[in-house]
Amino acid sequence: NTLTSSSPVFSKIFLVDYYFEEVQRLRFELHDISSGNNGLRDADFLGSMECTLGQIVSQRKLTKALLKQGNTAGKSSITVTAEELSGNDDYVELSFSARKLDDKDFFSKSDPFLEIFRINDDGTESLVHRTETVMNNLSPVWKSFKVSLNTLCSGDHDRELKCTVWDWDSNGKHDFIGEFQTTFKEMRTEQEGKQIQWECINPKYQLKKKNYRNSGVVILNHCKIIKMYSFLDYIMGGCQIQFTVAIDFTASNGDPRNSCSLHYIHPYQPNEYLKALVAVGEICQDYDSDKMFPAFGFGALIPPDFKVSHDFAVNFDEDNPECAGIQGVVEAYQNCLPKIQLYGPTNIAPIIQKVASSASEEMHTKEAMEYFILLILTDGVITDMADTREAIVHASHLPMSVIIVGVGNADFTDMQILDGDDGILRSPKGEPVLRDIVQFVPFKDFKHASPAALAKSVLAEVPNQVVDYYNAKGIKPKCLSDYESTRTFSP
Secondary structure (H helix, E strand, O other): OOOOOOOOOOOOOOOOOOOOOOOOEEEEEEEOOOOOOOOOOHHHEEEEEEEEHHHHHHHOEEEEEEEOHHHOEEEEEEEEEOOOOOOOOOEEEEEEEEEOOOOOOOOOOOOEEEEEEEEOOOOOEEEEEEOOOOOOOOOOEOOOEEEEHHHHHOOOOOOEEEEEEEEOOOOOOOEEEEEEEEEHHHHHHHHHOOOEEEEOEOHHHHHHOOOOOOOOEEEEEEEEEEOOOOHHHHHHOOOEEEEEEEEEOEHHHOOOOOOOOOOOOOOOOOOHHHHHHHHHHHHHHHHOOOOEEEEEEEOEEEOOOOEEEOOEEOOOOOOOOEEEHHHHHHHHHHHHHHHOEEEOOOOOHHHHHHHHHHHHHHHOOOOOOEEEEEEEEEOOOOOOHHHHHHHHHHHOOOOEEEEEEEOOOOOOHHHHHHOOOOOOOEOOOOOEOOOOOEEEEEHHHHOOOOHHHHHHHHHOOHHHHHHHHHHHHOOOOOOOHHHHOOOOOOO
16 A cells, blocks of 8 residues: 555565475556545556566566556566565574582582573473583583574574583483573673673572572683575575586487487477476576576587587587577577487586586685586486596586486486485595585476476475585675665564
8 A cells, every 4th residue: 555656665565485496477466546446447457567586586676667458568667676584594603611510429520511402482392402521520611512593592582591500420310400591692692792601500409508609600601603594695695597508419319300309399399308498497597697598519420520529519609609598598409400410428527527617717706606507408328427426526516506307218227326315426536525416307207297397306406505505615695785684583
């Protein structure tokens, strides 16, 4: 609801769930509702705008013309701004010590350990952390530990925390020394240079002993919040996703002129290569501002001298292999088929290395500017498995992910080892991948599903791969200032 105005600002906030791996289409309609009017009539329609949620988050603020009936653009436009609500996955590092704890042991001093409990909404307690035991010491210094704020206090800084100190006994019957209550809000003030300490109280002694003060003091020596950024923090901070596609042109695909070929161009029915390319590309394109996509082929003899190549530009322009939009990739693919000769073997290491060299240049900027996704479409098990494993292990240190879609009916069992879900992928020399960056799916699993289901399956892991890469490297999102300050913690 807004007052009569030609440039209204709407106060209502719409909450929508965001999924990177889906194309989430949105339509905004603007209507003029005057006071004497009860319903929406055509006369009051001011225009509409259609976009995807991905477009809004990748630009943070999207302005587009409002289209009238008949899709004509008038002078008016609409601006939509996005902001992420959840995202308190921050960690906190805490270290505690104590002094003058009660002595519970006859022949030696107490062996204290500390337990921290979160008090849940229903009054139950959940153990958050138990320190190690420091033997024979009434003034122990416990090791520092990290815990997520979700675990510590369910993201609620005012939630009650109960801390208990025990004297460890080998028989498991630990003696109670004392307890105190606090909140994360209170612990947080340690960052301002105040040292925080709590009296450790044994309620029984408090009742019985006249001049009882405490059973010792527990001190918080250090409280550091470690910010964990989300996928949208990076995207809204200006990180672009660079999408590259590589297509298998080996002879096992069959002669493209033959309708049985996996590369057959049917006038009305896109082949599996095209279906997979469009399904995945359609989502990635929202996150790439220039919408230019490099496309490569492998395993074919290419003009002019018909030597085999494993990383040729599908548009035959080696200096600029980029195609305009996903449609540009589709056209380049269709145009190149008659000009090449399908051959072999099926080597994908060269193309992984090619994208890795771009990703490696990006890595040296130490900024979250570009993350690379390589989509490899292949009809068979690869021939250069050792080199490919080596290339993937190398690439796992770079801002890139690899998606492999197996096209056709070959037996793809051997390809599953590249996808580290079953175990850790290692290079031939035994070096493990730093992080799992490969998703492999056979297209035949989705033959009767929608292309959206295929995209969902291969892209679902990408946001975590992006976040894991940048967080592990300690790289923050670029321009956060105006965005981060509005971040609200949602329960």
